[in-house]
Amino acid sequence: MANLPRFNAYINGASVEPSSKEYFETVNPYTSKPWAEVARCNAVDANAAVEAAYTAFTSGEWPKMTATQRGALLHRFGDLLAKHADELAEYEVRDNGKLISEMGLQCHYIPQWYYYFGGLADKIEGTVVPSDKPDIFNYTRNEALGVVVAITPWNSPLLLLTFKLAAALAAGNTMVIKPSEFTSTSTLRFVELFAEAGFPPGVVNVVTGFGAEVGAALVEHPKVAKIAFTGGSGSGAKVYQAAAAGLKPCTLELGGKSPNIVFDDANLDDAVKGAISGIFAATGQTCIAGSRLLVQNAIYEEFVKKLVDFAATAKMGDPMHKDTQVGPVTTPPQFAKVLEYIQVAKDDGAKLLLGGGPATGRPECGSSEYFIEPTIFGDVTNDMRIAQEEVFGPVLSIIRFDTEEQAIAIANDIAFGLAAGVWTQSIKRAINVSNALRAGTVWVNTYRAISFMSPFGGYKQSGLGRENGIQAIRDYMQIKSVWISTARDVPNPFVMR
Numbered sequence: 230m231a232n233l234p235r236f237n238a239y240i241n242g243a244s245v246e247p248s249s250k251e252y253f254e255t256v257n258p259y260t261s262k263p264w265a266e267v268a269r270c271n272a273v274d275a276n277a278a279v280e281a282a283y284t285a286f287t288s289g290e291w292p293k294m295t296a297t298q299r300g301a302l303l304h305r306f307g308d309l310l311a312k313h314a315d316e317l318a319e320y321e322v323r324d325n326g327k328l329i330s331e332m333g334l335q336c337h338y339i340p341q342w343y344y345y346f347g348g349l350a351d352k353i354e355g356t357v358v359p360s361d362k363p364d365i366f367n368y369t370r371n372e373a374l375g376v377v378v379a380i381t382p383w384n385s386p387l388l389l390l391t392f393k394l395a396a397a398l399a400a401g402n403t404m405v406i407k408p409s410e411f412t413s414t415s416t417l418r419f420v421e422l423f424a425e426a427g428f429p430p431g432v433v434n435v436v437t438g439f440g441a442e443v444g445a446a447l448v449e450h451p452k453v454a455k456i457a458f459t460g461g462s463g464s465g466a467k468v469y470q471a472a473a474a475g476l477k478p479c480t481l482e483l484g485g486k487s488p489n490i491v492f493d494d495a496n497l498d499d500a501v502k503g504a505i506s507g508i509f510a511a512t513g514q515t516c517i518a519g520s521r522l523l524v525q526n527a528i529y530e531e532f533v534k535k536l537v538d539f540a541a542t543a544k545m546g547d548p549m550h551k552d553t554q555v556g557p558v559t560t561p562p563q564f565a566k567v568l569e570y571i572q573v574a575k576d577d578g579a580k581l582l583l584g585g586g587p588a589t590g591r592p593e594c595g596s597s598e599y600f601i602e603p604t605i606f607g608d609v610t611n612d613m614r615i616a617q618e619e620v621f622g623p624v625l626s627i628i629r630f631d632t633e634e635q636a637i638a639i640a641n642d643i644a645f646g647l648a649a650g651v652w653t654q655s656i657k658r659a660i661n662v663s664n665a666l667r668a669g670t671v672w673v674n675t676y677r678a679i680s681f682m683s684p685f686g687g688y689k690q691s692g693l694g695r696e697n698g699i700q701a702i703r704d705y706m707q708i709k710s711v712w713i714s715t716a717r718d719v720p721n722p723f724v725m726r
């Protein structure tokens with residue numbers, strides 16, 4: 230289509246046309262119309278970006294900088310992000326259709342990652358090893374890995390990128406980013422701010438396009454030292470296999486099907502809000518969605534009525550309006566997938582309590598073809614597909630339980646382990662149940678809270694490794710052990726020292 234704004238790749242500090250000269254359209258889910266064109270990169274562009282990142286890692290200003298200087302740059306970058314947060318949030322909403330209230334909040338929060346990891350950059354100390362050999366001085370250094378590839382999904386592009394980038398840059402690596410083919414524009418605008426902050430060219434690069442065409446080429450590139458991936462478990466497994474062939478470490482943040490457990494001693498009004506935030510915020514398109522709601526039988530009827538009544542008031546509409554509560558689903562394949570799961574749930578005998586179909590055509594949904602009604606199924610059993618598979622949409626499954634032991638057993642009887650929620654006023658129950666849940670994050674009497682300070686990641690098929698928190702920077706470093714002899718005489722060279 231003519232006259233749409235064009236977005237190029239960003240390599241070595243410059244906007245670069247794709248070697249294919251081809252572009253693909255990016256669609257605004259609220260209008261269902263393309264609003265921009267994005268460079269369709271391939272292995273040639275992937276190679277150019279990795280070479281630029283490799284050169285920036287091995288020569289020029291970046292490797293000469295002290296950790297304190299890197300920290301100062303990250304701080305400056307954080308300030309620039311804060312200044313541009315509203316603009317970046319609008320790019321995200323145009324691409325993924327999530328609420329401006331949510332993306333705005335995320336984009337205003339993101340600078341904290343750069344302040345935190347910028348501050349940490351010069352606090353990663355090595356050790357002096359208390360050597361058992363009297364004439365050896367032995368110390369360790371934490372060194373950067375090299376070129377890190379960050380691959381991101383479409384639901385929260387800049388936040389999930391930042392989980393990787395802030396720690397990896399603080400550690401001294403250089404980066405090649407591959408954003409989702411559905412949401413590339415915010416990353417391309419964001420990356421320009423690195424030059425403005427004073428980062429040398431080549432330290433941060435972006436190639437856009439499709440996973441199989443450009444993402445896979447990055448993962449396989451011999452000069453790439455590590456892959457940090459967020460996306461679906463299927464793609465994550467492919468990335469992990471390809472990385473294994475090159476013996477590259479991976480951080481994988483993958484899918485989820487998180488249990489949100491409401492006990493009979495919970496404050497029910499709070500728990501209703503927690504259940505809503507677990508599934509209808511972000512139209513359910515969040516890896517941490519509390520899509521399996523476990524409700525104790527003693528309060529089941531009362532709680533479910535309150536929940537359905539509350540969910541029925543959710544205001545669908547233009548995601549750019551501050552008071553909209555549920556926006557469209559982001560992509561056409563995702564729209565089809567959510568509707569398919571709704572049908573599966575119906576066929577498997579789940580009881581439809583709310584919604585259950587597309588909302589396209591309603592006046593508040595504009596010309597969007599991708600709205601789905603907030604949908605709740607009751608009397609779901611944990612063996613149903615709707616209870617076991619990630620839908621990634623506004624569809625909640627409610628499962629009954631009688632005892633604490635049953636709740637824990639049902640919650641853990643799943644391939645995923647990203648997050649979980651517990652609603653109770655008993656401190657003993659809160660701690661005991663949290664300890665028993667096989668999930669990387671457990672929220673008690675709250676849901677969907679994250680911070681740059683707190684480790685985030687999955688158990689089981691929800692991923693490998695952790696992002697955020699102090700230890701995250703070490704996942705972007707390797708340890709070198711340096712041995713210095715203080716011996717006055719060179720010992721017998723024919724035996725091990």
Ligand code: NAD
Nearest residue numbers: 381382383408409440444445460461464482483484485516
């Ligand atoms: P996806 O797996 O389809 O794509 C994610 C990214 O991987 C995209 O950039 C894509 O182009 C790329 N990709 C796909 N195949 C690839 C390959 N073979 N080699 C290299 N790159 C490849 O995921 P999506 O649909 O964009 O996002 C939704 C999924 O992400 C959901 O499953 C969700 O749970 C998960 N997610 C997880 C987290 C988390 O932190 N655990 C956060 C957000 C989303």
